[in-house]
Amino acid sequence: MTQFQTLEDKLRMAMSGMTRAERQLASHMLGNFPLSVLGSVSEIAQDAGVSAPTVVRLVRKLGFSGYPEFRMQLHEEMGERLASPIAKHEKWADNSQPDHPLNRFATSVIDNLNQTLSQQDLRVFDTVAGILADKSRPVHLMGGRLTRSVAEYFTTALHVMRSDVALLPSLPNTWPPALLEMSERDVLVIFDIRRYEPSIMQFAELAHAQGVEIVLLTDRWISPSAGVAQHILTSQVEVPSAWDTIVPMVALVEALLSAIQERNWQETRERLDRMERFYEDMLLFKRMR
Amino acid sequence: MTQFQTLEDKLRMAMSGMTRAERQLASHMLGNFPLSVLGSVSEIAQDAGVSAPTVVRLVRKLGFSGYPEFRMQLHEEMGERLASPIAKHEKWADNSQPDHPLNRFATSVIDNLNQTLSQQDLRVFDTVAGILADKSRPVHLMGGRLTRSVAEYFTTALHVMRSDVALLPSLPNTWPPALLEMSERDVLVIFDIRRYEPSIMQFAELAHAQGVEIVLLTDRWISPSAGVAQHILTSQVEVPSAWDTIVPMVALVEALLSAIQERNWQETRERLDRMERFYEDMLLFKRMR
DNA sequence: TCCATTCTGTAATAAAAATTACAAAAAAGA
DNA sequence: TCTTTTTTGTAATTTTTATTACAGAATGGA
Numbered sequence: 001m002t003q004f005q006t007l008e009d010k011l012r013m014a015m016s017g018m019t020r021a022e023r024q025l026a027s028h029m030l031g032n033f034p035l036s037v038l039g040s041v042s043e044i045a046q047d048a049g050v051s052a053p054t055v056v057r058l059v060r061k062l063g064f065s066g067y068p069e070f071r072m073q074l075h076e077e078m079g080e081r082l083a084s085p086i087a088k089h090e091k092w093a094d095n096s097q098p099d100h101p102l103n104r105f106a107t108s109v110i111d112n113l114n115q116t117l118s119q120q121d122l123r124v125f126d127t128v129a130g131i132l133a134d135k136s137r138p139v140h141l142m143g144g145r146l147t148r149s150v151a152e153y154f155t156t157a158l159h160v161m162r163s164d165v166a167l168l169p170s171l172p173n174t175w176p177p178a179l180l181e182m183s184e185r186d187v188l189v190i191f192d193i194r195r196y197e198p199s200i201m202q203f204a205e206l207a208h209a210q211g212v213e214i215v216l217l218t219d220r221w222i223s224p225s226a227g228v229a230q231h232i233l234t235s236q237v238e239v240p241s242a243w244d245t246i247v248p249m250v251a252l253v254e255a256l257l258s259a260i261q262e263r264n265w266q267e268t269r270e271r272l273d274r275m276e277r278f279y280e281d282m283l284l285f286k287r288m289r
Numbered sequence: 290m291t292q293f294q295t296l297e298d299k300l301r302m303a304m305s306g307m308t309r310a311e312r313q314l315a316s317h318m319l320g321n322f323p324l325s326v327l328g329s330v331s332e333i334a335q336d337a338g339v340s341a342p343t344v345v346r347l348v349r350k351l352g353f354s355g356y357p358e359f360r361m362q363l364h365e366e367m368g369e370r371l372a373s374p375i376a377k378h379e380k381w382a383d384n385s386q387p388d389h390p391l392n393r394f395a396t397s398v399i400d401n402l403n404q405t406l407s408q409q410d411l412r413v414f415d416t417v418a419g420i421l422a423d424k425s426r427p428v429h430l431m432g433g434r435l436t437r438s439v440a441e442y443f444t445t446a447l448h449v450m451r452s453d454v455a456l457l458p459s460l461p462n463t464w465p466p467a468l469l470e471m472s473e474r475d476v477l478v479i480f481d482i483r484r485y486e487p488s489i490m491q492f493a494e495l496a497h498a499q500g501v502e503i504v505l506l507t508d509r510w511i512s513p514s515a516g517v518a519q520h521i522l523t524s525q526v527e528v529p530s531a532w533d534t535i536v537p538m539v540a541l542v543e544a545l546l547s548a549i550q551e552r553n554w555q556e557t558r559e560r561l562d563r564m565e566r567f568y569e570d571m572l573l574f575k576r577m578r
Numbered sequence: 579t580c581c582a583t584t585c586t587g588t589a590a591t592a593a594a595a596a597t598t599a600c601a602a603a604a605a606a607g608a
Numbered sequence: 609t610c611t612t613t614t615t616t617g618t619a620a621t622t623t624t625t626a627t628t629a630c631a632g633a634a635t636g637g638a
Contacts, residue, residue, distance in 0.1 A: 106406040245540075
């Protein structure tokens with residue numbers, strides 16, 4: 001094997017050939033790697049809820065003669081991580097089936113991603129990030145049949161960083177009430193790729209008439225809603241498939257989230273801290289029941 | 290509360306009160322911390338050019354009862370280092386490049402995508418695509434807080450190609466009725482990345498008890514639901530941001546959709562044709578109003 | 579339903595690691 | 609320069625850890 005395989009990779013690749021106890025142990029190891037494997041065999045066994053011989057069986061299954069040899073590679077890897085954290089690049093050539101559909105797909109989607117992200121108008125990107133980071137301006141989001149998932153994801157993640165973020169409901173006939181709340185201070189983020197949805201365009205026109213600022217994320221053929229949008233970000237959607245990909249659009253959304261976070265890091269951090277404590281409290285609550 | 294003193298701090302502070310051999314050892318430890326102290330007492334002694342009792346004398350001088358106690362604090366400190374997303378962001382922010390955030394983000398997400406897709410077990414991928422392409426087997430999908438969007442997207446797209454595809458509702462207390470419909474013929478597709486959701490794991494165990502075949506899409510630390518999953522596909526989730534990315538997972542889902550479509554192209558094409566006509570009829574209907 | 583095979587945990591054993599005892603070397607003070 | 613104290617390494621002992629043997633449980637196939 002030409003490619004050096006990390007312990008984590010070995011554990012993942014071997015997962016399907018493991019017994020139940022081994023899989024439980026491997027999940028535990030991977031769940032808090034590398035900390036979970038720093039102790040002794042009996043410590044690891046106890047933490048994972050398996051026996052000590054199971055630990056030895058697993059590392060032998062991974063190709064080591066015993067746990068000391070496994071630990072040696074662990075220490076080597078930790079040395080490499082500390083020496084050069086961003087040193088590695090995985091290659092495609094090692095994969096034995098270059099014509100596998102997954103590999104053909106991968107090439108295409110990565111090209112799309114490259115194209116989408118490299119061809120963004122950075123001024124538009126920065127403007128949109130600034131608008132969405134502005135907490136005095138409520139943000140409403142909407143999407144179509146496939147893009148609604150992206151809109152929902154964006155809403156969930158953006159809501160972690162700021163309040164006044166809402167996803168419009170699915171059914172167009174519930175949209176008019178939302179219009180009543182919108183004014184010049186509001187921002188509407190629309191996700192619309194082919195097939196463009198007439199109901200989205202109608203709503204965009206009505207929102208525009210209310211003075212709402214409209215951000216449109218669409219494909220390269222540009223949704224008809226562009227006529228009333230102030231800011232347009234485009235994504236590639238073509239792959240060797242019968243329909244479109246949303247991977248570049250999701251990546252664009254995550255890039256926006258990252259930029260918004262940078263602008264409001266101090267406040268975002270406080271919200272994250274609070275949310276962390278909510279999680280901990282909920283877990284504690286569950287434990288006490 | 291006084292600030293917790295790290296092992297490195299202790300070593301530095303104690304340097305002036307050390308003997309020659311101890312100072313030689315401490316310099317060695319600090320020179321390549323923490324790697325230099327991961328081995329056994331005799332290994333460390335040999336590497337530093339002192340005797341094993343000298344190692345024990347030094348850690349006792351630092352206030353530990355023996356080397357195992359020293360090692361315990363070492364492991365605790367390493368655990369803290371690998372802790373929270375906030376720490377991750379601060380690390381990334383410190384190393385920021387002069388480039389635009391979007392370009393930095395692009396590099397990272399493409400690396401992740403490369404890593405995710407190149408490291409897939411093609412046999413597991415093909416097996417999962419085959420299972421999901423089998424129209425005699427109903428497919429149920431579920432996701433967590435962020436991954437629900439991916440599950441929803443997968444459901445919408447898969448439903449274009451075949452019937453008997455259903456997304457479980459959002460609220461866990463609505464899940465048990467869905468269990469009543471599931472048997473050994475059914476397939477459950479679970480999206481679960483950290484933070485893993487206990488309700489998902491509980492449902493997975495119940496579904497497993499019913500004989501349902503479980504496909505798990507998770508991150509590289511492997512969701513605890515892995516214990517009852519027959520097929521596991523992993524995705525990278527780490528980006529230079531305070532939380533995770535789902536771009537690789539979305540790409541993996543689209544790759545599966547593409548593979549499923551290839552297997553059933555003739556029937557998929559017919560469904561697409563019919564859907565095209567539905568669209569056209571609806572547009573015509575709207576034009577006539 | 580029964581039998582054979584595989585898996586897993588417990589206990590025993592072997593190996594490794596940490597600590598202690600002791601003696602020699604080095605350093606400091608008179 | 610000599611004596612005393614401190615430091616340090618070697619060897620022995622103790623403790624801990626890893627591995628192996630074995631038996632019971634679980635699973636799968638006939």
